[in-house]
Amino acid sequence: MVDDFKQQLAALLSNTDPAVRRRAAEELGQRGGFAPIAALAAALRDENKGVRDAALRALTAIGNTNVARAVVEYISDDNIVTRNLAGELLLQLRENSVPALLPYLYDVDQDIRKFAVDILGLIGHADAVQHTLTLLEDPDPNVIVSAIEALGNIRSLLAVPHLMRAFDSSDYAKAPTAEALGKIGGQQAADFLLFQTNKLLADPKADPIVLYTVLEAISAIGGPSAIDVLQDHLHMLKGKLRRTLLFALLRISERCGIPIHGMSALRGVLIESLVNDETPMRISAAQALGGIEGDDVAEALIMSLSHQDELDAVILPLLENRSGVLPLLVQLMERGRIQPSKEVVMLLGKMPLRKVAAEADLPMVDHAFEIVKRAWSEGSEDVRIAVIDTLFRLDGDKAMQFLDNVVEDPDPWLRIHVMELLTGISDSRIPEFIARFLTDDDEMVRDVAAATLQAQGIDPTTISLQ
Numbered sequence: 001m002v003d004d005f006k007q008q009l010a011a012l013l014s015n016t017d018p019a020v021r022r023r024a025a026e027e028l029g030q031r032g033g034f035a036p037i038a039a040l041a042a043a044l045r046d047e048n049k050g051v052r053d054a055a056l057r058a059l060t061a062i063g064n065t066n067v068a069r070a071v072v073e074y075i076s077d078d079n080i081v082t083r084n085l086a087g088e089l090l091l092q093l094r095e096n097s098v099p100a101l102l103p104y105l106y107d108v109d110q111d112i113r114k115f116a117v118d119i120l121g122l123i124g125h126a127d128a129v130q131h132t133l134t135l136l137e138d139p140d141p142n143v144i145v146s147a148i149e150a151l152g153n154i155r156s157l158l159a160v161p162h163l164m165r166a167f168d169s170s171d172y173a174k175a176p177t178a179e180a181l182g183k184i185g186g187q188q189a190a191d192f193l194l195f196q197t198n199k200l201l202a203d204p205k206a207d208p209i210v211l212y213t214v215l216e217a218i219s220a221i222g223g224p225s226a227i228d229v230l231q232d233h234l235h236m237l238k239g240k241l242r243r244t245l246l247f248a249l250l251r252i253s254e255r256c257g258i259p260i261h262g263m264s265a266l267r268g269v270l271i272e273s274l275v276n277d278e279t280p281m282r283i284s285a286a287q288a289l290g291g292i293e294g295d296d297v298a299e300a301l302i303m304s305l306s307h308q309d310e311l312d313a314v315i316l317p318l319l320e321n322r323s324g325v326l327p328l329l330v331q332l333m334e335r336g337r338i339q340p341s342k343e344v345v346m347l348l349g350k351m352p353l354r355k356v357a358a359e360a361d362l363p364m365v366d367h368a369f370e371i372v373k374r375a376w377s378e379g380s381e382d383v384r385i386a387v388i389d390t391l392f393r394l395d396g397d398k399a400m401q402f403l404d405n406v407v408e409d410p411d412p413w414l415r416i417h418v419m420e421l422l423t424g425i426s427d428s429r430i431p432e433f434i435a436r437f438l439t440d441d442d443e444m445v446r447d448v449a450a451a452t453l454q455a456q457g458i459d460p461t462t463i464s465l466q
Helices: 002-014 018-028 034-045 049-062 065-076 080-092 094-106 110-123 126-137 141-154 157-169 171-184 187-201 208-221 224-234 239-256 263-276 279-289 295-303 309-320 325-334 342-350 353-359 362-374 381-394 396-406 412-422 430-439 443-455 460-465
Strands: none
Touching (some): 018 034, 018 049, 034 065, 034 080, 049 065, 049 080, 065 080, 065 094, 065 110, 080 094, 080 110, 094 110, 110 141, 126 141, 141 157, 141 171, 157 171, 171 187, 171 208, 187 208, 187 224, 208 239, 224 239, 263 295, 279 309, 295 309, 295 325, 309 342, 325 342, 325 362, 342 362, 362 381, 381 396, 381 412, 396 412, 412 430, 412 443, 443 460
């Protein structure tokens, strides 16, 4: 056993064949102990990627503080590949790496200090807080910013007073400090950010990056008192800054369960945000617009469909139960202002019939049917499924007539395709429609018809004899 062990060490450290070195790394990973760990750590510098990967897997499998102590010195290696492998492994070892990394926060090389604090921040262990706080006074700005980000990731309330001082210490520290405070939270951080928000909004020369970051942070942790402050400034702003402040206001309102008074007066900026901003802001704008009446609002919601799945999930329920949507939707589709996408077609089919009856006469429903029918010819698979479902919801008899015309096409694949689309639709007329294909000229069509009926619990032989 001793000889085998020595041979494995020798093979890993000196054999000229990378395949032999790789196998030695895999075998040593099953042993543990100081000597195998040291050899495997050295193998992170191997010129062969397969050997390096095998050593990394072996060290990860051993996964204790001894591994961290053996590997940590490589975060200062001249080779960037070795440095990154060491950093990746230390991060995977989580809290086992913390004691080994702490001394490197005091290294003479600022790049090593930065790398070490970056890893500790991602690990997020509280034992690193006090040591990381010392780096807020570091002579290198990049180290200071990394220390601020690490403290935000660790999320310790002990760091809040120190971060507040760091915010005022230099301009480059303001944005990362605000972000860190927003992650940590707590009343002290919220009060500080609210004070800075007031101060920055009153300063026409304020750094926009800092202002946006502070607004985002206050939106994450601000309380009821922040609502009044933000509303006071809202009418004085315009453009993206106004929308950003409104987004912060909406997030705080949603989180605290406090309604914003005078929301209807904000319809213009909400619509603008729904059209122009990033997904989280658009979602908040859509939710706020859901409670505001008016065709302009309904049109903005409709026009925002089919662009982002997350946004569609919010908008569709709002429109399904909103008055006046059917005629507006038909009008927009008729004029070509909105394409018959899956979401748009589904919306037409999901609108409650009682609302349709109350809002539109029969010609309007017929008009909607014709518009949806047109989407069939050039629609994708998803659109065609939505088209069939919506046609049955609008008028089942006319939907059957439409299908009769479709299946007259001589292409047997189209008949099979139609049957596949019908499998998810509940209508008593569909089994009878599918049964007609049990005597189709094409054998594949007959087989698909029989299989489709059987899947619905219907005996195709019985139907065919009727």
